[in-house]
Amino acid sequence: MKNQLDSIKETLLMGPGPSCVYPDIYTALSKPTIGHLDPKFISIMDEIKDFLKQIMNTENSLTIPVSGTGSAGMETCFVNTIEPGDKVLILINGVFGMRMQDVAGRLGAEVDTVEFEWGTPAIPENVKEQLEKKDYNLVAVVHAETSTGVKNPVAEIGELVKDTKAFYLVDTVTSLGGIPVEVDAWNIDIMYSGTQKCLSCPPGLAPVSFSDRAVQKILDRKTKVPNWYLDLSMIVNYWEGSTRAYHHTAPINMLYGLYQALYCILDEGLESVFKRHQEAHLALVRSLDKLGIEMLVEPEFRLPMLNAVKIPDGVDEASVRKKLLEEHQIEIGAGLGPLAGKIWRIGVMGHTARVENIERFAKALAATL
Amino acid sequence: MKNQLDSIKETLLMGPGPSCVYPDIYTALSKPTIGHLDPKFISIMDEIKDFLKQIMNTENSLTIPVSGTGSAGMETCFVNTIEPGDKVLILINGVFGMRMQDVAGRLGAEVDTVEFEWGTPAIPENVKEQLEKKDYNLVAVVHAETSTGVKNPVAEIGELVKDTKAFYLVDTVTSLGGIPVEVDAWNIDIMYSGTQKCLSCPPGLAPVSFSDRAVQKILDRKTKVPNWYLDLSMIVNYWEGSTRAYHHTAPINMLYGLYQALYCILDEGLESVFKRHQEAHLALVRSLDKLGIEMLVEPEFRLPMLNAVKIPDGVDEASVRKKLLEEHQIEIGAGLGPLAGKIWRIGVMGHTARVENIERFAKALAATL
Numbered sequence: 259m260k261n262q263l264d265s266i267k268e269t270l271l272m273g274p275g276p277s278c279v280y281p282d283i284y285t286a287l288s289k290p291t292i293g294h295l296d297p298k299f300i301s302i303m304d305e306i307k308d309f310l311k312q313i314m315n316t317e318n319s320l321t322i323p324v325s326g327t328g329s330a331g332m333e334t335c336f337v338n339t340i341e342p343g344d345k346v347l348i349l350i351n352g353v354f355g356m357r358m359q360d361v362a363g364r365l366g367a368e369v370d371t372v373e374f375e376w377g378t379p380a381i382p383e384n385v386k387e388q389l390e391k392k393d394y395n396l397v398a399v400v401h402a403e404t405s406t407g408v409k410n411p412v413a414e415i416g417e418l419v420k421d422t423k424a425f426y427l428v429d430t431v432t433s434l435g436g437i438p439v440e441v442d443a444w445n446i447d448i449m450y451s452g453t454q455k456c457l458s459c460p461p462g463l464a465p466v467s468f469s470d471r472a473v474q475k476i477l478d479r480k481t482k483v484p485n486w487y488l489d490l491s492m493i494v495n496y497w498e499g500s501t502r503a504y505h506h507t508a509p510i511n512m513l514y515g516l517y518q519a520l521y522c523i524l525d526e527g528l529e530s531v532f533k534r535h536q537e538a539h540l541a542l543v544r545s546l547d548k549l550g551i552e553m554l555v556e557p558e559f560r561l562p563m564l565n566a567v568k569i570p571d572g573v574d575e576a577s578v579r580k581k582l583l584e585e586h587q588i589e590i591g592a593g594l595g596p597l598a599g600k601i602w603r604i605g606v607m608g609h610t611a612r613v614e615n616i617e618r619f620a621k622a623l624a625a626t627l
Numbered sequence: 628m629k630n631q632l633d634s635i636k637e638t639l640l641m642g643p644g645p646s647c648v649y650p651d652i653y654t655a656l657s658k659p660t661i662g663h664l665d666p667k668f669i670s671i672m673d674e675i676k677d678f679l680k681q682i683m684n685t686e687n688s689l690t691i692p693v694s695g696t697g698s699a700g701m702e703t704c705f706v707n708t709i710e711p712g713d714k715v716l717i718l719i720n721g722v723f724g725m726r727m728q729d730v731a732g733r734l735g736a737e738v739d740t741v742e743f744e745w746g747t748p749a750i751p752e753n754v755k756e757q758l759e760k761k762d763y764n765l766v767a768v769v770h771a772e773t774s775t776g777v778k779n780p781v782a783e784i785g786e787l788v789k790d791t792k793a794f795y796l797v798d799t800v801t802s803l804g805g806i807p808v809e810v811d812a813w814n815i816d817i818m819y820s821g822t823q824k825c826l827s828c829p830p831g832l833a834p835v836s837f838s839d840r841a842v843q844k845i846l847d848r849k850t851k852v853p854n855w856y857l858d859l860s861m862i863v864n865y866w867e868g869s870t871r872a873y874h875h876t877a878p879i880n881m882l883y884g885l886y887q888a889l890y891c892i893l894d895e896g897l898e899s900v901f902k903r904h905q906e907a908h909l910a911l912v913r914s915l916d917k918l919g920i921e922m923l924v925e926p927e928f929r930l931p932m933l934n935a936v937k938i939p940d941g942v943d944e945a946s947v948r949k950k951l952l953e954e955h956q957i958e959i960g961a962g963l964g965p966l967a968g969k970i971w972r973i974g975v976m977g978h979t980a981r982v983e984n985i986e987r988f989a990k991a992l993a994a995t996l
Contacts, residue, residue, distance in 0.1 A: 262674060269665070271660065271661070276663070287657050290637040292635060302631050302632070327876050329874075330695065333856040460879050482732075485706075486726070487701075505698075514632055514635075517632060
């Protein structure tokens, strides 16, 4: 019986995620499975929470990984804090803002949006105007828009939301571990992330964090969370306290992987990790410039870890991606939505974010074009 | 910096799951991560679907693993097929029937239940009576009740449900891979399972299967599925068809693990795997009998993979479990709900289901009591 896993080869992952995985994480994933109520496992869970708080810059006690991928993190944040009829404002300048709109709408929220051109950031002044027009229960924005490579001004918008009664929800799927994320300093009440971007762990878990005020909102709900699997009011009884009550069986080995990912990042030092991302990003921009390839986003708003680059005229973008993958074992990403066929998305995330990887990619791209 | 993963040791997992993992699965989990849209990965996904169909005995084309643990499978099955006001009948004789009731209620279903004594199976005659009283949209039952060790008569109940317009939903979390599960022959429309029981893979994925009739129900919904992450009408576009559309980033390495788990089972042969479970179960019952320990469930309704055993009088059950874990590296499970303190739950699942493991356990238990 042929086994397809035998032919899997190392690929240089430079798409929008997953990114290359730290070698120590592969070792972690293959540690022996133990029980989800084993005291040794509970102790690992406790340290994961502690590691996450350090990387998120928060004191929030409800800071845990949810048992699903980044989108499960989005679902968790909305489904726990929104009740039907709640007024929600979502800032949209890419696919993931649109996804938030869809998620919140399905839960019965009254959703307004402020939209910005894709490839440009959200403008705080426009947000301010909208907040003056109407009282919202929740305002949501994506920190690092993975579909465009834009960094939104999350801190500035947080200052505006602080002056209202609204909860502030931020998507940090692509930013966490690659650029600073300051949950407490930026007044973020609710946030979620993913493991397969700058944390450099395989996909499968979604770290989330909730301020005490947001936790109180969950406890004060008039209706049960319409999602048993992601109901944080029950999940916390497994992740916190002296008696850990079974809710669902935690994904043990994936949590070993996340533990190791956070360990690697904190061991290297957050500042040094951010610097590595920035250096690799700048090396990429220089290499692309030499090939006459332009960036979509203005320098000021560029994400180091997700580079949206304009496809040169006359180039068959899909065949370039195919050749890079087949002949050079390098993956880059296509554009999404209105940017499909117009940009490539080149990821410089986590373990991938090293100048030597950029050099290998630049050579391969030059040979392919 | 101390790394807690360094001190993880192999444990003989004889609780209600996770079970011991096939060694080849650890190797699979640590294969290099590749992209979720890489053709090599798509090909692995296709074979996972094929493997699952063989193990479930179904031709259902919508047969895929959901990106969450077994309870996410339960959530997926209900949230996709129930709309507010739908009439649902749930058969309850343990914790997981109760969980179904909670899940369905949160989604706005009108839920009726037929309850049976914990430790005894659902009685088809009682189900028949209830089905004659009222028209239901959906009837749900747990095949292998993990909280009691009881096997419910899923085939017989399927015959009754077939004569109504209701969809038949079955939880096979603990049964799949340990005893026959005949999705098509038993008229099951909707089913879910988990990876950490008899599939012997770490927890993290939930195989599900939907009949064409159930898929049509999803397509005919009047309302959007109130759960973006688990909306099968979108997820199928990633798992099926010629253009695989990104929905959420699949948990790549966990899917390697599931591929390998299914590969191991099919390579050994389903019949031989079932026989191994039955032999290990009988060896366990004999060993317990020698120690004067009785089973909770009558022989006819006993599950081989989940053995509910009565705690002998005067024994401090928690301290026995603690000693087994600390001194013998063997995990067994406590009772849940009304059976807490009254039973132990001894798992004989997947790679654990070997007579030599039973012998090791019996010796350790004798030394501990």
